[in-house]
Amino acid sequence: MNISQEKIDNLNAVVKINLAPADYTPRVEKAIKEQAKKAKIPGFRPGMVPPAHIKRMYGKSILVDEVNHLLSDSMNNYLEQEKLEVLGQPLPKRGEEDKEYNWDFNDDFEFSYEVGLAPEFNVDFDSKDKITQYVIKVDDETLESRIKSIRRAYGKMTNPDVSADGDVLYSELVQLSPDGSVFEDGISNTSSVRLDQVQDEAIKASLIGLKKGDEVTLDIQKAFGNDAAKVAGLLKIEEDAAADLKSNFKLTVKNVNRLDESDLNQEFFDKLFGEGTVTTEEGFREKITEELETMMKQDSERKLQNDIYNYALNKVQFELPDEFLKRWLKATNEKLSEDELQGGYEDFAKNLKWTLIANKIVTQNNIDIKYDEVFAYAKASIDQQFRAYSQQAIPEDQLAQYTVQYLQNKENANKIFEEVKAVKVFDHVKSVITLDQKEILFTDFNKLED
Template sequence: MNISQEKIDNLNAVVKINLTPADYQPRVEKTIKDQAKKAKIPGFRPGMVPAAHIKKMYGKNILVDEINNLLNDTLNKYLEDEKLEVLGQPLPKREDAHKEYNWDFADEFEFNYEIGLAPEFDVDFSSKDTITRYTIKADEETLASRIKNIRRAYGKMTNPDVSADDDVLYSVLEQLSPDGSVFEGGISNTGSVRLDQITDEAVKASLIGLKKDDTVTLDIQKAYGNDAAKIAGVLKIEEAEAADLKSDFKLTVKNVNRLEEADLNQEFFDKLFGEGNVTTEEGFREKITEEVEMMMQQDSERKLQNDIYNYSLNKVQFNLPDEFLKRWLQATNEKLTTEELEGGYDDFAKNLKWTLIANKVVRDGNIEIKYEDVFQYAKMSLDQQFRAYSQQSLPEEQLAQYTVQYLQNKEQANKIFEEVKAVRVFDYIKSVITLDNKEILFTDFNKLED
């Protein structure tokens, strides 16, 4: 066997493998003998099928399979021994597809594989690199909205005589014909119409001041800003049907529901924060502000990571074997069209570049990711998932058992490993660059570009 590498440039190479009968015949003969022992063929006792008979019937198929296995093993070992960092997977040269062999157990074979090489580059983050880290402060509008929602969550339902803004109209909705009459056999549903979901101010105004048994004509597409999902929810129909709906609806009020906000008193404070922990409206507002800004800080951290990602891609410049990678993507995704490939390649290349940068940071920074790190991260993620369905947390021992089971799935374990690696990489970069801390209102933060 002879294996060699021809370097095309710094990013592309061809690996050539030459096989002689001495390289593949022992593997082929062994497989033929193994199959002869297992084969069940009429006219032969089990385990007594002659190897020559198996070779005559299945020899060429076995030969092809064993040569493919040999090539795969040889190529992988070569890349490992030569410490070649390749991108994607080696691709057989297209010219090899036109070569003709006798496949008579005596052929000499030559196979050529194109490989894409990872670029060489340096990562030199330092205190000279500066990125803004935002401390988000709650603006009055956001704070007022949060306080209102909390007070309503602990409030009580009333049934006023006349509807007002933010009320809920429990109504009958009936589809109308073009002449304004109720469409016989059309869409009809009894349900709740929330005024705070009506996006058109003129439509909302027509629904304020209504009493029980009042009727109005509702342009439902206008009312919900052509939001098919919301319209489907109100009418209890499929979203596709809601998107095509052109009819107006007759709305008949059956009841007006209003959620009154809870009073800002000690009973309310104790329900929220525990007995005696908050005793004044000022203290209540401080607690809510703290809670809101803590949630906002998660948004700030996401933006910081995104800014580090983009900054890194701009700072660390290198090329990729783009043409090879495009061929590899098409070879491994048969349904991928040329248009889809060209449209999505830039994002693929950016993510690949970041992966290479992150791997370089891990190596240069001697970042070690232990099983315990992965285990604790997975346990935290699972705990958050369980808490989304129940306020009562799982016992520590049971949560640990779930985590062990979760990580036994190789795909899930690899996913968690990559997430932990990303966190460690971001933490490392943050530790060596300069973070310019800046306070910003939430409304202004939302205007920043990612």
């Protein structure tokens, strides 16, 4: 066997593999003998089929399989021995499909593969690199909105005589003809219309001050900003049909529902935080502020990571074997259209560049990812998922058991490993660059572009 490499440029190469019968014959003969032991062919006892018979019947297909296996093994070994860092997987060189072989166990084969080479580059972050780290502060508007939301969540449902902003109208909706009459065999449904979801202010005003039994004509598309999903949900129809709907509807109020906010009393505080933890309105507001600040720290961290990502892509400049990678993406995603390839390649290339930069940071700084770190990260993630449904903590031993089961899946384990690696890479970058801390109100933070 002879393997050689022809370097086209710094990012592309062609690897040629020459195989003689002596290279593949031992593998083929071994495969034929193994097939003979397993074969069930009429006229022969199990395990007693002559290898020569198997070779006559299936020899060519076995030869093709074994040559392909040998090529794969040889290529992997060559890349490892030569320490070639490739992107994607080697692809048969264009024009290779025109070669013809007899596949008669005497052929000399020559296969050529295009490979995309990883670029050479350096990563040298230091204190001269400055990135803004936002310290988000709770503004009054956000705090009051959160308090109102919590009080309503623990409030009581009432049925006032007259509707007001924020109420829910339990209503019958009946489709109308263009002349305003009821459309015979048209759409009708009884639904809860939330006034806080009505986007048109004039329509919302027409729904305020209504009593049980009142009727109004509703331009349902205008009311909900042509949101087909919302309209479909209200009318219990398909989303495609909702998008095409032009009719007005007669809204008849069946009931007015109002969720009154809970009183700021000890019973309310105990429900939220446990008995006696909070005893005053001031303490309640402090607790909600702490909760919001914790959430905002996560928002700030996500923003910082995204800014580091973009900063690194701008700072560390290198090229990729773009044409090879596009060909590889097409080869490994048969349903990928040319438009999808061209439209999505830029994002793919950015993510690949970041992966290469992150791997370089790991290598240069001897960053090690230990199993106990992966386990702890997975455990915390699973715990967080359970807490989204219930505030009651899962027993520690049961949570550990769930984590072990989760990580036994190779795909899950690889996913968590990559997430831990990403965290450690970001932590390293943050430790060597200068973080310019800047206080900002939450409302202003939300206006920042990613």
